[in-house]
Amino acid sequence: MAVRQVLINEKYIGNNVWNRTSYKLKQQHVRNGPESWRRANGAFTPIVDRAQFEAARAMIEERSRRFTNEELLDILRRLLQENGYLSGLLIDESETDASSSAYRSRFGSLLRAYQLIGFTPLRDHAYIEINRRLRRLHPEVLATIVAGIARSGGTAVIDEVTDLLTVNGEFTLSVVVVRCRHTTTGSLRWQVHLDTGLLPDLTLAVRMDGLNERPLDYYLLPRLDMTLPQLRLAHDNGVSLDSYRFDTLDALYELTARIHLLEVA
Numbered sequence: 001m002a003v004r005q006v007l008i009n010e011k012y013i014g015n016n017v018w019n020r021t022s023y024k025l026k027q028q029h030v031r032n033g034p035e036s037w038r039r040a041n042g043a044f045t046p047i048v049d050r051a052q053f054e055a056a057r058a059m060i061e062e063r064s065r066r067f068t069n070e071e072l073l074d075i076l077r078r079l080l081q082e083n084g085y086l087s088g089l090l091i092d093e094s095e096t097d098a099s100s101s102a103y104r105s106r107f108g109s110l111l112r113a114y115q116l117i118g119f120t121p122l123r124d125h126a127y128i129e130i131n132r133r134l135r136r137l138h139p140e141v142l143a144t145i146v147a148g149i150a151r152s153g154g155t156a157v158i159d160e161v162t163d164l165l166t167v168n169g170e171f172t173l174s175v176v177v178v179r180c181r182h183t184t185t186g187s188l189r190w191q192v193h194l195d196t197g198l199l200p201d202l203t204l205a206v207r208m209d210g211l212n213e214r215p216l217d218y219y220l221l222p223r224l225d226m227t228l229p230q231l232r233l234a235h236d237n238g239v240s241l242d243s244y245r246f247d248t249l250d251a252l253y254e255l256t257a258r259i260h261l262l263e264v265a
Contacts, residue, residue: 009136013053014046015039016143043143045160072098072106076117086110086119130212134177138163141206141215142175148249152257164198167256174200178233180208180216190233192219194226204252207233219244220252 010017019038067075075098080086088100088110100110107113109129114121142158142165149156149167156173157166165173178190192205203226205219221231221244236242246252 010039010053011044011139012046012048013050014044015041016043016140018140018144040143040147043146044139044158067098067102069106072103073113073117076103076113076119080117080119086114086121130179134179134208134212138175138177141177145173145175145204145249145252148253149256152253154253154256154258156256162198164195164200168258171201172198174198174203175206176203177206178208180210180212182210188235192221192231192233194221194223194229194231196229199223205231218246218249218252220246220255 017037017039075094075096076086076091079090079094079096083090091098091100091103091110103110103113107116111121111129142163145165146156146158154168156168158164159166163175165175167173174195176192176195178192181189181191183189188210190205190207192203194203201223203219203221203223205221207216207219208214209216219233219241225244231241233241237245
């Protein structure tokens with residue numbers, strides 16, 4: 001599964017691609033066509049050979065085109081009948097040529113494909129799908145921030161091991177994408193884990209919306225003011241925490257902007 005993800009995600013050959021999906025309030029999540037995607041080629045240092053990547057993607061796309069939706073679902077039904085359960089690993093190791101990636105591409109997620117044949121996993125598969133989506137979102141957020149800081153006249157360098165940003169050679173910035181959770185009473189909660197190992201000077205917490213589809217807002221949290229390893233956030237948190245909250249990334253870009261001395265004079 002991990003190797004397959006490396007071979008189909010363009011970030012591993014250095015490209016950042018976003019706007020693959022869109023969502024408007026109270027409407028369904030929509031997959032955008034390739035003509036609507038936004039990309040920044042060469043945004044990252046590639047770790048996968050391009051020729052190998054293209055060959056793997058061609059194989060996966062060919063597998064996906066080979067079956068109709070109903071044929072793919074019939075394969076799932078047969079696997080379920082034979083094994084009594086379904087998983088991404090089981091699908092990938094079967095001899096059907098239908099990969100778990102093909103199901104995600106065709107139906108949006110494995111969970112959706114499972115629902116279409118009436119299968120409910122014993123564990124919360126939706127939780128896994130959301131975590132996978134948020135992990136894919138993180139490098140896109142990093143690339144967006146790096147580009148925004150550059151437009152403001154600053155610089156941001158990503159540590160390839162820790163993903164920590166060094167901004168203008170002056171301070172470090174950690175970016176965390178914070179999952180939204182629903183309580184049993186229907187309230188929304190967010191738990192922000194602060195990096196107590198790397199001790200960044202500033203943490204940008206990207207708080208996701210109720211569907212975990214898009215950023216809701218942003219918290220800029222200075223290390224000097226954060227005394228606990230994690231924060232539990234509700235929708236409203238009082239002035240002591242919400243004074244760090246912003247609707248956009250503009251506050252970060254203003255903080256990192258460079259001003260020439262001649263302009264100040």
